Amino acid sequence: MLVGLAISLAAPAYLLFFAGLGATPAQVLTAFLAVAGAFGFLWMIEPVTYFPILGESSIYQAFMTGNIANKLLPAALTAQTAIGARPGTRRGGPAPVSAISGAVMVHLTSLVLVVGFFGTWFIANLPPTILHVMQVYIVPTVFGAVPVQALAHLKQPRTAAIAVLVSVTVVFVISPAVPAFGMYATVAAVASTIILAWDLRKRRTAQ
Amino acid sequence: MLAVANQPFLWLCAIAAFAAISLGGAMWMIGALVLTPLLMKGNTALTHTNPTLLAIVPAAAMLAAFFTLGLEQFTISSAHIFAYLGAAGAMAACIFISRATRKKWVTEWSQGISIVAGLAVAYFITTAH
Numbered sequence: 001m002l003v004g005l006a007i008s009l010a011a012p013a014y015l016l017f018f019a020g021l022g023a024t025p026a027q028v029l030t031a032f033l034a035v036a037g038a039f040g041f042l043w044m045i046e047p048v049t050y051f052p053i054l055g056e057s058s059i060y061q062a063f064m065t066g067n068i069a070n071k072l073l074p075a076a077l078t079a080q081t082a083i084g085a086r087p088g089t090r091r092g093g094p095a096p097v098s099a100i101s102g103a104v105m106v107h108l109t110s111l112v113l114v115v116g117f118f119g120t121w122f123i124a125n126l127p128p129t130i131l132h133v134m135q136v137y138i139v140p141t142v143f144g145a146v147p148v149q150a151l152a153h154l155k156q157p158r159t160a161a162i163a164v165l166v167s168v169t170v171v172f173v174i175s176p177a178v179p180a181f182g183m184y185a186t187v188a189a190v191a192s193t194i195i196l197a198w199d200l201r202k203r204r205t206a207q
Numbered sequence: 208m209l210a211v212a213n214q215p216f217l218w219l220c221a222i223a224a225f226a227a228i229s230l231g232g233a234m235w236m237i238g239a240l241v242l243t244p245l246l247m248k249g250n251t252a253l254t255h256t257n258p259t260l261l262a263i264v265p266a267a268a269m270l271a272a273f274f275t276l277g278l279e280q281f282t283i284s285s286a287h288i289f290a291y292l293g294a295a296g297a298m299a300a301c302i303f304i305s306r307a308t309r310k311k312w313v314t315e316w317s318q319g320i321s322i323v324a325g326l327a328v329a330y331f332i333t334t335a336h
Contacts, residue, residue, distance in 0.1 A: 005236050012226035031227030036234070043238035051246045052268035063239035069276055074318055077269070082315045086262065133330045137290040141325025143277035144294030145318055150273055152302045154266045163270035171278040186275050193271035197263050 004064045045187045052194065058096040065104055069186075070139060072096075074146045075103040081153040159197040166193045289332045294325030 046068065047059065053073060054062055062068050079099035085091035114122050123131065151160055170189045175182050280287045301317035304310070313320075 001236060001240060005233055005240075008229055008233055008236075012222070012229040015222050015225065027223040028226045028230075031223045032230050035227045035231035043234040044242070046235065047239045047242040048246065049268070049272065051243065051250075052264050053272065055265075056243065056247055056250075059239055059243050063235050066235075069272065073269070073272070078315065078318050082311065086266075129334060130330065133326055133333060137287065137326055137329035138322065140277070140280040140283075140287045140291040141294035141322045141329070142318075143273060143280055144291035144325055145298040145321030147270065147273045147277055148295045148298040148321075149302070149317065150266075150269055154270070156263070156266045156270075159263060159267050160270050163267060163274050166271055167274035167278050170275055171282065175279075175282075185279065186272055189271040189275040190268045194264050194267045197267040198260070201259065201263055 001060050001064055041183065045184070049187045049190050052190070054096055055093055057093060058100055061097065061100045065100065070142055071103055071107070072100050074142060074149075075099040077146060077150055077153065081149055086154070158200065158202060159193070162196045162200065163189075163193045166196065286329055286332050290325045290329035293328030294321040297321040297324035 047063065050062065050068055050073070051059055054076065058072075058076065062072050065072060076096035076099045079095040079102075080086070083091070083095060085095050154160070167189050170185050170192075174188075175185055181188070277291060280291055298317055298321040301313050301320055305313035305317070
């Protein structure tokens with residue numbers, strides 16, 4: 001991961017220090033603060049939100065890859081379902097690792113083929129209505145399919161009911177009332193569902 | 208590009224922006240690098256006190272994250288809701304077929320099948336009128 005970090009910083013570092021174009025550290029700092037103002041909280045919140053799902057090994061992979069919620073989590077879940085491994089168990093650990101590797105390979109291959117090889121030819125020859133539908137509606141279809149799979153795989157109706165109630169409250173009650181809250185919606189829902197699901201879990205009655 | 212190249216100030220802005228975006232992307236990695244060991248510690252401490260946590264916490268996190276992200280789509284437009292429901296229905300059908308016929312590949316491909324089905328629903332909804 002440190003290597004990935006170094007590579008991603010190498011290009012701007014080269015331009016800044018060796019290309020002699022005269023951008024000063026102060027200007028970069030100003031621009032960086034602008035980015036930090038927009039995304040800064042996500043740097044802390046996203047690892048905390050996705051850690052309980054991904055676990056120790058795949059979280060490093062995930063944060064080097066990006067597209068966590070819409071690409072990697074569905075891939076990890078499908079892999080766990082296919083081999084019948086629950087998240088958080090020993091069997092559940094390696095599944096997301098290989099699923100994320102697979103997702104990255106498919107992504108890079110299609111990127112090379114569709115963008116690198118065909119260029120804009122492919123996009124230009126798709127009927128515009130189909131292209132439009134694909135661009136606009138791919139996200140809801142991903143998030144429509146995944147919860148159903150998660151429900152069938154996890155078999156925890158009580159936790160699921162709590163998750164639905166919490167998400168509905170967060171999305172339809174709290175977010176419209178407090179617009180600034182929108183960015184924190186996912187982490188708030190995850191944290192409160194974990195706490196509620198734990199508090200209200202099925203306890204064996206002491207005989 | 209030529210227009211930019213002729214104006215050193217614009218070049219400067221572009222480089223500063225590029226550096227800032229790269230640094231911003233790097234912060235995600237740094238966040239994961241710093242926080243994961245801390246979260247691991249908390250995780251091991253908690254699972255030592257109660258192993259039931261291992262079953263409930265990942266499930267709760269996963270369901271809450273997906274329901275919240277999904278329901279946020281509902282607020283965009285009604286066609287988004289139909290796309291969502293189409294994909295959800297296709298996934299339910301896939302799971303049912305997979306279990307009824309004991310064909311594992313249906314589960315493995317269910318995600319892709321559902322996306323195509325959801326997109327098809329969105330296509331017919333948006334082109335219908």
